[in-house]
Each structure stands twice: as structure tokens, then as C-alpha cells.
Amino acid sequence: MSHRPPAPMPDTLSDAFAAAVLLSSTDKPDTLPPGRLSPVSPLPHSSKLPTPSSSSGSSGSVSVSRAPLAPASGLASRRSHSGEIPLPSDAPPRGARPGHRRTGSGPLIFTSGTSACSSSATSPLTNALPAGNIYPSGRLTKPLPSSCSAATPPPPPRATRHDVLGSGTANYGHGSIVRSRCGGAAPSTEEDAMVMRAMSVADREEVKRAGNEQYKKGCFEEALRLYDRALAMCPDNAACRGNRAAALIGLRRLGEAVKECEEALRIDPSYGRAHQRLASLHIRLGHIEDALRHLSLVTPQPDLLELHRLQTVEKHLGRCVDARKVGDWKSVLRESNAAIAAGADSSALLLAARAEALLRLNHIDEADLAITSASKFDYSSSCSPDTKYCGFLANAYLFYVHAQVDMALGRFDHAVSSVDKARIIDPGNTEVVTMHNKVKAVARARSLGNELFNSGNFSDACLAYGEGLKQHPVNSVLYCNRAACRFNLGQWEKSIEDCNEALKIKPNYSKALLRRAASYGKMERWVEAVKDYEVLRKELPGDTGVAEAYFHAQVALKSSRGEEVSNMKFGGEVEAITGMEQFQMATSLPGVSVVHFMTPLNQQCCKISPCVNTLCTRYPSVNFLKVDVNESPAVARAENVRTIPTFKIYKNGVRVKEMICPSQQLLEYSVRHYGI
Template sequence: PGSEMASDECDSPMDPESDEELEREAEGFKEQGNAFYIKKNYAEAFHFYTRAIDMCPKNASYYGNRAATLMMLSRYREALEDSQQAVRLDDTFVKGHLREGKCHLTLGNSMAASRCFQKVLELEPDHSPAQQELKNAESILEYERMAEIGFEKRDFRMVVYCMDRALESASACHRFKVLKAECLALLGRYAEAQSVASDILRMDSTNGDALYVRGLCLYYEDCIDKAVQFFIQALRMAPDHEKARLACRNAKALKAKKEEGNRAFKEGNFEEAYSLYTDALTIDPNNIKTNAKLYCNRATVGSKLKKLEQAIEDCSKAIRLDNSYIKAFLRRAQCYMDTEMYEEAVRDYEKVYQTEKTKEHKHLLKVAQLELKKSKRKDYYKVLGVEKNASEDEIKKAYHKRALMHHPDRHSGASAEVQKEEEKKFKEVGEAFTVLSDPKKKSRYDSGHDLEDDGDFDANNIFKAFFGGPGGFSFEASGPGNYFFQFG
């Protein structure tokens, strides 16, 4: 940068010899600064250029050199001030205008950057670096325009793409970084958003936008108390920050309503808890993680209120919002078990066990698999019309009733189709009784084991054995459609 001496003017002290001495000394400091700059020791270069400026504060090239050094140190705001001072001292200083433009561009001010590059081209129409930088400035303006449209359409991926392209030239623009971070947060990419916001806060701890984004990430990760602290801090730094104000209000409202719902649930006020969780779900549709928990909480209440279909739907909504939410899969699987939708329950428990291979999850999966297997067999309890905990006496009474109801002799006057159906039912009743009246077979059946193949059940033999009597039996008509059973 040392070849940029554009003016030898210095302050004019009373003594001309003294003036020359200061000039020589300043030039010496500049040369030392140049030597350190070439060696990439920018801190020392900065020190000597500053000494040169102190000696001769009206020399444009000294400010130009120090601006170049500050740019290498990524201190673009200070570099901008030096380059602006340089062109104030010498409006024909091409490198000064070019550096001012680059600082504006790096800081994201494309309009100001364009003016600087156009000034360079006025002074040197064939200046190719300025021509290229002008194109970069125009590209950034276009990316800003596209990002604005993308944000309005909630196309946050487009905004992130545009900001990434813009930041290739405007690497120190906090505005672009914050917009990118906000959109990353809205896309659920919280770690990336936090990282970008934290980088800004390291350089500028009072940046209200970055504080807001940090709060937004915490808010969307369901760390609501911490989020509120960041929103309050953002409002302290930028009292007119509308987004921070709205997010703070939503966060407080969401926390309060969720806690009210939890309290009502613990106190057994399930209808009230259901209503409170429903209210909480209307506060902020964008808060995916908290809303997933609210849906799951409402599903828990729904299952208590025997609203099992609604509970299953709420769990499904929670899972759609957060596919890694194990608690929602477990709750839905239990609801499926309660509604005897065993295939669906097995699918959910499999997902849970693949994610968290615990003994408890393995046990739940095995129970569901067993119930599924059992559901595919004939339900002998349903065939006899008794509960699964029916006593031996209840099973006998049920058989007595069903066997008489479906006995083929009772339906001898019916159509062939009806006779066939009743004969099938009669056989099933005998089969059910054979299994459920035998303690060993019943135990194996209840535990889901396959029963030994005893060949075809002879329903008539079972019937005879149950009713006994040496003289056989018959159904006699006592009038149209009325029959009574008669022992011989």
C-alpha cells in the first residue's frame, strides 16, 4: 500500500525546516508500516501508519494505507472511516474510493458501494476491479430483493440461499447474518442459527437482532424461560424491536397456558385440562416443539376421557410436528392397544424400540406382537359371548345358551344358506367350549401359544357330552318359530 502517496501536504508549522523533518519522519513510519504489511504483520503495520498519520494528518495515502491494514484485520467500520477521510483529503484518490466501496460492500451497504465504484470508473473508466465490484454490488441488491420476497412467502430456504450468496461479498454484514439466522431458526435448524447469532454477539454484544434470534432458537426448542430472558435483553437494546416484543408475549402466554393445563391434569380436572391445552395450541402455530408436547398432553387427557380416536389423532399431529418425539409414539401405541388396533400398535412400538432399545420398550413391543398374534385367531370369548375373565360356571352357561341357539335341528326348516351359517356357528361354539373349559388349553390360549392340532372338533359329540342323557335329544315345534329342547 506504500505507493499510494497522493499528497505531501502536512500541517504547516511556523518553521519550514521543522515541516520537512515531520514529513521525513512520517515517511519513515510509512515505510516501516509498508514493510510490516508485506510481511502480513498487520498489527505492527497499523501501529506505524498511525504514527505517520499523527505526524502528518492531512496525507491521504497514509489513511489509505491504514484502511487497507484495517481491512486485513477485518475491522471494516474503522477501515471505512479511514478510506472516507482519505477521499475527503483527495477526491481523485482512486484506491481510496475503491477501498471505501469495498468496505461498504463487505458491510452490506450495496447502494453506497455502487456509488464509490462508479466514482472510480469516472476517474479510470477501464478499472477492471471496480467494474467487477460494481457487478458484485448489483448482485447483492438482487439477492436482497429476492430474500425479501422469499420471507414474505415464508420460503425460508430461499432466504437462506440468498443470504449465503450475498455474504460471499458482504462477509461482515450483520443484517444479512441475522436474517439468515432467523430463517434457520424458522426452519428448525437451531444449532446453525445459534452459531450465526453467537458469532455476531461476540463482535457486538448489544446487537438486538442477534439477541432476538438467540431467544427465538431457545423458544422453539421449548426452553421458554431462557428465551424470555433473551427477548427482554433484545428489547433493552432495541426498544422498538416488534418481533422480540411479539415473541416475548407469545412465550409468556404459551408457558402460562401450558402450566395451567398441567396443573388441571394433576388435579384430575381432565375436561378443564383438555380445554386449556386446546387454547395453548392456538397461541403460536410456528412453535413446533412446544405444540408437539401440547398435542401429546391433550392426547393423554383424551385417553383419560375415553376420547381414544381423538387421542390417536392428537398423537399423530404431535408426530407430524416432531418425528423424533418418542413420548407421542408411546402414547399413540397405548391408544392403539386400547382400541385393539394391534398392527398399528406394533408399528409404533417397533419405531420406539429402534430408537431407544430399553428393556421396557422391548417388553411393550412383545406384548403388542402377542396381542396381534392372538387377534388373528378366533376369539373364543367373543364366540361364547363372555368376558376374558369369565368363571368356569359362566363359560358353561354361555355354552349352554349358544349351543341351543345355533343347533342345526333348531334351524332345520330354514333356507340352506341359513342352515350352513348356523352349523358353522354351532361348530365354533363347541370348539370354543372345548378350549375354554379345559384349564390347560385355556391357559395356553390366553398366553397366545398355538394349540396342539386335535383334528376337527366334533360339535355334536361335545354337545352330547355336555347335555348327557341316554335317549338323545330333539327340537320340537310348539308353534310357528318356537322350539323347545327335549331330552329322550
């Protein structure tokens, strides 16, 4: 197969873009191959075969004239790079059965002349390609001798066999040969081998055609399965590899798609569609040099849109690297986001850079999400081991950032594992070595501090956590652990300071907020304590410990102000109301009261009553009351209750909400809203 020599690779991306613009200005728009940018190209139709001619002799035998076939070697030399291999021009189109017909019970004889055995020049057809049900056994008739005459009659006719073909989409005309081949029999002649090769081509095209239909529907898993079947028939087919890569891209398995395209180019280095697809993949993965190399090999010219995308990604990627060198983390975040939006949406390294920037800007939860997304990409399968980013080798940067995020979130064992992997990959990198030493020291300090704390040695535990903070001064977990030590030592002011530092690093850190509220309580700073407990109640609505602490802080605050607190209670069962005086006293208590107007015989009341009991346990600071309207009709009339179940919520003696036949979700939402 002849290949056009590839154009010399441009030195820079700007040169490539300028060359592409110049070429596009001289070419006509319609000179571009149709469907060049389509992931899966349409299957070209095969050319029609010559119409066979036949004549029937008096003996009942049939002779069929057929155009000679091209040699078998021509199948491998005629390739189409539109994404599919066209059906060979000498193969019968789908559904057609040229080359023979049945007449009576006589055998089928293929000749190269216009009449059977009419001349000594008649010779057997060694290149004939019968495509039909020649014999049910799959065996071909023996070739005729080089000459024949009337003295040499044809073989006696065999008994008539009526083949019944089933319905469906199968390629009839290949059935008996398939049966013989599946039985394990090797082709006995070159003619048999040609028949099998032609069958393989036709079947492969049919499978690929079905795969293309599934791809167009977005059924990428099914398309991939069909392309795998086509490849099993012909493993060294570049177009099948290209189609398989397209299905893998649809499944977001980009690393595998890269390998599939590279395999297609190994088979056929001039396959322009594979170069185009590889360039697009490398742009998405953030591999600038690889993308430019493959774009320069696309014929007749690289796509201008892809070149523009590559230029934009390269610009933002360069700015991101420069900003990281000087520690400008806001710029790192901005440029990494811009590069991802420009087309490098599957670049694990850019996502890792974004995670590192978010971490340094104290957005720890967002950093965790970013590095988790980066870890989902199979980066090692889509780049060479010597690929560098910001001075890091290959995956070393990913593990380096992962270790930082794990350490900030208190996942010290994971942090040690990640930094160990980074050092194995890139042992000579000074940043990796420094981070390795830091993570190891912090993990040791935390482990020692925990052992001392559990043994009750709070003073030494406090010192151990302090040593860890010297190595990593922005570790919220170590600050919170030291605050716990100082709380137990009665150093409540210092405990509050450590909690404040932890909350600066991680504002939604519940443990730090809880320890600060407890420290405020010890110092009888009830206003600050109640504020912290209110936040905790919203964050942890089902935590009974927080609810009880909040209740006691409220009682203490009211008591410090001289307010009445003797009637305040915490938790318990749903209180039954039997009279108007009891009802008025219960609903006038400080805090929140929820009144359930019901009757035991009502089906809806019976259905929602278990939910009320659950809420009573879940929100112990809320007073839950129930009024049986049959036993206490005066209360029902005073409250104008006409439909049951009805719920009324009172806060500090004032009715704030009324609900008639509410759902369980609405009831719990209302209790949580007014009870916190």
C-alpha cells in the same frame, strides 16, 4: 493536501453501472493503478539519496557534503494511496549509511560546503539529517559558528570508540538515537526532532513490510499485530488503517474492518482504496445504499465486477422483501439464498430472513442453525441504528426472528428475552408488538401448564396448554405436553392425535414419538408401537428405557400372534456356553444373539471382553453368549472356529454375520445394526 473533487453520486445503481462502462470503454486498460484491488498493496521503494562527497584535511577532521533535506512538513503532504506510505525520498535506504564516515579518531562535522571551515559563507546545516551512530549517547555535536578560521581550531579529538554492530535485520544507523529517545529525553533542537521523525518513518515502513509478508502467508493475526505496531508509531496514517482493515477482513471481523476504513477516510477523504474496500464490505453485509455511495467515490472509476455484484444482490434482496410481504416463504428462502450466494455472505438480516422462511416451512432445526449464524455477526457495529429491513429497525428483526425460533423449540425464557429486546429497539413496529404479546401469552400458558402437571392436576394442565396453542397453533412442545396430560387421563386416542400434530411440525421429535408408542401400547396396537420403538432405538441406541420398552412390545406382538415367547429374555450378563445343546438352544431363540468365541489367556480376547460387557448393558434386548474354545472344543469345531477372538451374530436362529478379530467400533456397529 489537494484533493480532486469527487464525482457526483449516481441516482441509481443502473446509472452508476452505465457510467462505469462508458468510462472503461474510453480508458486504456493499463491506466488503472496497479494492484488497485489487492487487499494490501506492495510497498514502493524509496528513491536513492545523493552520494555524499568528502575530503580529509591534514588536521584529521572530516567534512562531508550532503544534499539539503526537504522541510519536515513535506513528510505529511506526500501520501501514497496504494496502501502504504513510501519511504521519504530524502531518507536513507535500508542498510545504507550516507552522510558521514569515520576517519581516525576525529569527530564528525556536517557542513553545507565542499570543505570544512573554508569560507565565512559556511553556515551550520540546520536541515541535515544524520542517520547513523553519531555518538553512543545519542547527543549531536553543537552547530558550528556562522564563520570559522584557522584561529578557531576545531574541538580536540575524542578517544577512539569502536562501535560493534550486531547481526540481524535491525536498521543500523539509528541505534544511539533510539537509546536517547527511549530514555525519555525530549528533542533539544529542531534538528533532533527531524531525526526522530525520520526514524519513525523508517521503522514504521519496516514494520508494515513485515506485516504485508504475514498477510500474504495468510497469517492474519500476526499481520494485525504488526499493523497495530505501525499505527502506534503514526496513528493518523490512512494506509496503515487500510492495511489493518484488510487483516480484519481476513479474520472475518467485518464490523471492525468497516470502522477502520471509515477512520482511514476521516484521515484522508480521497483515499480511493478505502472507498473500494468499504464498498466490498457493504456488499457482503447487504448494505446496498452504502455500497453504491462508496463505489461512486472510487477513482478513476468503480470496479465493474463490484457493480455487477451489487446489482445482483440488490435484485435478489428486493425480491426477498417483496415475497415476505405476501407470506410467500418458499420465495423468501430462494431469494435470500440467491442474495447470499451473489455476494452478501455476511448479511445478518438475510440470514435472519432465511431462518424465518425455514421456520415457516417447518424446517425448525435448519432455522435454528441459520439464526445462530446470523447472531454471530456484529451487525450493530457495521450499520447505523436507523437502518431498516422489511420495516424493522436495525437489530429488531434479528431478535424478532430469534424469538420465533426459540418459542418453536420450547426455549420460552430465551424467546421472551429476545422479543423484549426487539420491542426496546423498535417499539412502534406493529409486528414486533404483536409478536411480543404472543410470546408472553404462550410462555405464561406453558409455565402454568407445567405447574399443574407437576401437581397431578392433568385436566387443568391440559386446558392451560390448549390456551397456549390458541396463541401459537404450530408449537410442537405444547402439543407434546398436552399429549402427556391426555395419556395420564387415559385419553390415549387424543394423546396419539396430539403426538401426530407435534410430529408434523417436528418430524424427529423423540418425546412425541415415545409418547405415541406408549399410547399405542395402551391400546394394544403392537405393530404401530414396535415401529415407533424401532425408530427410537435408532435415534437413542444407548437408552435402556427405550430398549426395554421395545423388547416388551416385541414380546407382546409375538404373543398376540401366537408365537413362542417363553425363552425370550431381557438384559442380564454374558451367558457362558458349555455344550453343543445349550449353544443350539441359545442361538435359536427369537431376536438377536451375539456369540463370543474366546479363551481367557488370549491377549486380544482379554482386551475386547470389557467392550462385550458394555454392549450387553447398552443393548439389553440382545442375547450375548461366550464360548471358551478350550473348555468347549466340540462347539468350536462345529462352528469351524480356528482364530480367536471370533464373533458370530444370529438372528431368529439364522447366522447373519461372522467377524474375526474385529475392532471395538466394528463390533458395536454390527450389534447396533442387527440388534435394532
